[in-house]
Amino acid sequence: xxxxxxxxxxxxxxxxxxxxxxxxxxxxxxxxxxxxxxxxxxxxxxxxxxxxxxxxxxxxxxxxxxxxxxxxxxxxxxxxxxxxxxxxxxxxxxxxxxxxxxxxxxxxxxxxxxxxxxxxxxxxxxxxxxxxxxxxxxxxxxxxxxxxxxxxxxxxxxxxxxxxxxxxxxxxxxxxxxxxxxxxxxxxxxxxxxxxxxxxxxxxxxxxxxxxxxxxxxxxxxxxxxxxxxxxxxxxxxxxxxxxxxxxxxxxxxxxxxxxxxxxxxxxxxxxxxxxxxxxxxxxxxxxxxxxxxxxxxxxxxxxxxxxxxxxxxxxxxxxxxxxxxxxxxxxxxxxxxxxxxxxxxxxxxxxxxxxxxxxxxxxxxxxxxxxxxxxxxxxxxxxxxxxxxxxxxxxxxxxxxxxxxxxxxxxxxxxxxxxxxxxxxxxxxxxxxx
Amino acid sequence: xxxxxxxxxxxxxxxxxxxxxxxxxxxxxxxxxxxxxxxxxxxxxxxxxxxxxxxxxxxxxxxxxxxxxxxxxxx
Numbered sequence: 077x078x079x080x081x082x083x084x085x086x087x088x089x090x091x092x093x094x095x096x097x098x099x100x101x102x103x104x105x106x107x108x109x110x111x112x113x114x115x116x117x118x119x120x121x122x123x124x125x126x127x128x129x130x131x132x133x134x135x136x137x138x139x140x141x142x143x144x145x146x147x148x149x150x151x152x153x154x155x156x157x158x159x160x161x162x163x164x165x166x167x168x169x170x171x172x173x174x175x176x177x178x179x180x181x182x183x184x185x186x187x188x189x190x191x192x193x194x195x196x197x198x199x200x201x202x203x204x205x206x207x208x209x210x211x212x213x214x215x216x217x218x219x220x221x222x223x224x225x226x227x228x229x230x231x232x233x234x235x236x237x238x239x240x241x242x243x244x245x246x247x248x249x250x251x252x253x254x255x256x257x258x259x260x261x262x263x264x265x266x267x268x269x270x271x272x273x274x275x276x277x278x279x280x281x282x283x284x285x286x287x288x289x290x291x292x293x294x295x296x297x298x299x300x301x302x303x304x305x306x307x308x309x310x311x312x313x314x315x316x317x318x319x320x321x322x323x324x325x326x327x328x329x330x331x332x333x334x335x336x337x338x339x340x341x342x343x344x345x346x347x348x349x350x351x352x353x354x355x356x357x358x359x360x361x362x363x364x365x366x367x368x369x370x371x372x373x374x375x376x377x378x379x380x381x382x383x384x385x386x387x388x389x390x391x392x393x394x395x396x397x398x399x400x401x402x403x404x405x406x407x408x409x410x411x412x413x414x415x416x417x418x419x420x421x422x423x424x425x426x427x428x429x430x431x432x433x434x435x436x437x438x439x440x441x442x443x444x445x446x447x448x449x450x451x452x453x454x455x456x457x458x459x460x461x462x463x464x465x466x467x468x469x470x471x472x473x474x475x476x477x478x479x480x481x482x483x484x485x486x487x488x489x490x491x492x493x494x495x496x497x498x499x500x501x502x503x504x505x506x507x508x509x510x511x
Numbered sequence: 512x513x514x515x516x517x518x519x520x521x522x523x524x525x526x527x528x529x530x531x532x533x534x535x536x537x538x539x540x541x542x543x544x545x546x547x548x549x550x551x552x553x554x555x556x557x558x559x560x561x562x563x564x565x566x567x568x569x570x571x572x573x574x575x576x577x578x579x580x581x582x583x584x585x586x
Contacts (some may be wrong), residue, residue, distance in 0.1 A: 285535060363534035365518050396516055433522050
């Protein structure tokens with residue numbers, strides 16, 4: 077499976093009369109893009125707005141950020157499986173991408189009506205929060221979209237994400253037939269057997285148990301987020317967006333997963349210092365002890381059958397899902413597979429352990445910080461000159477965990493950062509010292 | 512402590528842990544229908560009450576589906 081990825085760097089974007097990419101500047105025919113979105117009769121309103129790094133702009137709320145990609149040749153479509161998109165296996169041929177550009181998905185639509193999940197993520201384009209969030213360094217072409225109000229919440233979610241993917245498709249089409257300034261070839265070519273085989277176990281949350289939704293939100297595998305036994309994906313499939321979707325943290329957006337430094341670094345070391353064997357995508361939030369242990373055992377078995385000497389394990393959630401994740405680490409270790417675990421930590425306040433369950437086999441852990449953004453002690457983030465999206469936020473509308481029910485807050489003002497800072501894949505540059 | 516994820520409860524040092532059903536419905540199972548669900552819930556509760564009157568020396572698992580307590584110490 078060979079994939080050429082052609083990158084078109086974007087340093088600025090502007091609205092104009094045609095679609096085109098010239099020397100790092102993307103010109104966008106706004107009306108043409110909006111017309112493509114409005115072909116969906118379930119879209120009520122849609123707008124496009126551009127936010128550039130360094131501007132005094134806040135984008136609120138942000139449900140996803142999508143990197144525009146397009147298949148130039150090879151089977152299937154990028155970000156496959158979502159809401160009617162082709163489910164043909166991707167990862168072959170050539171894909172073009174707009175590097176440094178994101179399409180934030182902005183809408184007041186809640187994930188589901190079951191409660192407990194908050195759409196409280198936002199992007200600042202400058203200031204202390206922007207310094208910590210990788211998507212704040214992108215030229216962001218925001219898709220602000222509302223579905224028809226009478227629809228059920230699951231259908232609303234479909235409409236919103238489909239609109240975002242349509243915008244991304246329209247933007248990426250501008251570079252489909254151009255010659256990219258940079259092409260990287262991704263292929264798991266035969267490598268020396270003396271190199272250690274390494275598998276990447278990427279654990280991704282399933283919303284099924286708590287929201288009873290099979291695909292409302294979260295990182296989907298070909299659009300599916302339901303609880304299912306582990307998948308084996310070729311890393312090229314992930315580079316074509318086979319693992320993507322909206323989520324409640326900036327560290328698990330569609331943009332995040334296709335730019336995951338763990339995936340890319342393992343790939344670039346293939347044939348040099350290791351043999352990259354593939355990606356086990358492990359769906360989490362099973363709700364009995366037996367299911368958790370069964371899936372952990374199966375993930376370890378898959379890794380062993382692939383011939384892994386080593387494994388890297390990441391996850392994108394918190395809470396009880398830690399059990400099947402850390403039991404996967406244990407299962408791999410017990411099969412003789414040296415395993416490294418990347419994780420954010422829970423707050424250690426009051427002497428509590430910073431991980432839910434200590435497991436002796438988890439003896440190589442890389443911390444990427446704490447889940448809770450309040451521990452960064454940023455205080456309230458400074459006001460901004462312009463808001464893209466919604467000018468106020470309140471509980472019960474686009475629900476936000478940082479404010480009390482009934483309270484109405486101006487989003488342009490000084491507000492608390494989103495409460496999650498869960499850098500699952502090591503994007504950040506935070507460091508720590510012992511004293 | 513009644514817990515669906517009983518392994519975690521044992522590890523954190525709870526003395527008496529009763530095996531619950533699922534995270535979504537710890538003390539019952541709606542799939543069983545009202546009568547059997549009630550019966551199952553009662554069994555869990557009686558197991559919990561029985562656990563309270565049982566002397567233990569460390570974290571111990573009580574399984575409502577078994578008549579006697581299965582002694583499992585946290586590893």
